[in-house]
Amino acid sequence: MNPPSLCPIGVGWPARALLALLISLLSIPFSPAASAAEFDYRLAPRRIADGVYVLIGRTEDFSLANGGNIVNTGFVVGTQGVVAIDTGSSRRYGEQMRAAIARITPLPVVLVINTHHHPDHFLGNQAFAADTLAALPETIRAIEAEGPGFLDNMYRLNGDWMRATEVVVPRRALAAGRINAGGRELELIALGGHTVADLVVLDHASGTLFTADLVFNGRAPTTPHADITQWLQALDRLEQISFRQLVPGHGEVAADTAPIADTRRYLRWLAQTIRDGAEQGLDMTEMLALPVPATHAELAEVASEYRRSITHLYPAAERAALGVPR
Ligand SMILES: [Zn+2]
Structure with missing residues (x-):
């Protein structure tokens, strides 16, 4: 998942700290939940199979109220160690995730996988040992x-929840294939389409498929770095994998392929809407005003995600319809 828009102007550290302070001060009267809770995400690992735990985030956008806890993370406990899958949206999230793991098992975290480069999936990296952080090479870059x-x-979006958070780039490059980590057999499946590289993890013992953000369940997919054609191919591939339960990047755990089909249906509609609009010569304002059909109306954040997707995907489609080289 990605924030609605990237800050167009780089904000330096002092300005950023000042901004965070200002936001947190402003938020005190309006956001008692954030201040009274002392920035506790209340992470409660849910056991979904033997040795497999998930932390399910809200199907919302980033806000001062949720502190960026809108993402699913998880961990798998082997005989010798723990594999963490994504680290959440902030240093605080990472630290609280690590504490939550320690409440389940005394075993060390031996591998931390960043499934892709969106900030809610890696900004908790600081809480984990640097030599355990790993991702696909394209994700690292x-x-x-x-x-x-x-x-x-x-x-800007999450205010003081982010305090002291820094980017920690993973240094261990992962490749597709079967690995044994912490005494657990994992299949790493390298796909893409949501971003330049999306790593799917299959835990063989439990049949748990962590799909990263290739699958959204009950929430509109985000597309700021998407190649929809490639994403649809990735979904076809996921559908062929035999699993017992699916952990999407956002939304509830599922026992069937329904969230894969839902994500596909939404992306196909989005791509078709963009193609049709460009062929009919609609301008950006007209595209943004189009209603989201009832078939997708149930998805959380669908109206804002549709507009966000149009904003970044439509200009290229317009150029293509006019025959302008990209
Ligand atoms: Zn993402």
Whole structure:
């Protein structure tokens, strides 16, 4: 998941700290939940299979009220160690996730996988040992390139929940294939389409498929770095994998392929709407005013995600319809 827009102007550290302070001060009278809770995400790992736990975030957008806890993370406990899958949206999230893991098992975290480079999936990295942080090579490069811009934006959106959060780039490059980590057999499946690289993790013992943000369940997908054609191919691939339960990047855990089909249906509609609009010569304002059909109306955040997607995907479609080279 990605914030609605990246800060167009890089904000330096002092300005960022000042901004976070200002936001937190302003938020005190209006956001008692954030201040009274002392920035506690109240992470409660849910056991969904033997040794498999998930932390389910809200299906919302980033806000001062949720502090960025809108993402699913998880961990798998092996015989010798723990594998964490994504680290959440802030240093506080990462630290609280680590504490939550420690309440379940005394075993060390031996591998931390960042499934892709969106900030809610890696900004908790600081809480974990640097040599355990791992991702696909394209994800590592993307965190390096885009991490600082994401961080500025997350301070703006989540205020003091972000305090002391810094970008920590994973240094261990992962490749597709079967690995044994902490005594657990995991299949790493390298796909893409939601971003330049999206890593799916299958835990063989439990049949749990962590799909990262290739699958959204009950929430409109985000598309700021999407290649929808590639994403649809990735969904086809996911559908062929035999699993017992699916943990999406956002939304509830599922026992069937329904969330894959829902994500596909939404993305196909979005792509078709963009193609049709460009062919008919609609301008951006007309596109943004189009209603979201009832078939997708149930998805959380659908109206704002539709507008966000149009804003960043439509210009290229217009150019293509006019025959202008990209
Ligand atoms: Zn994402």
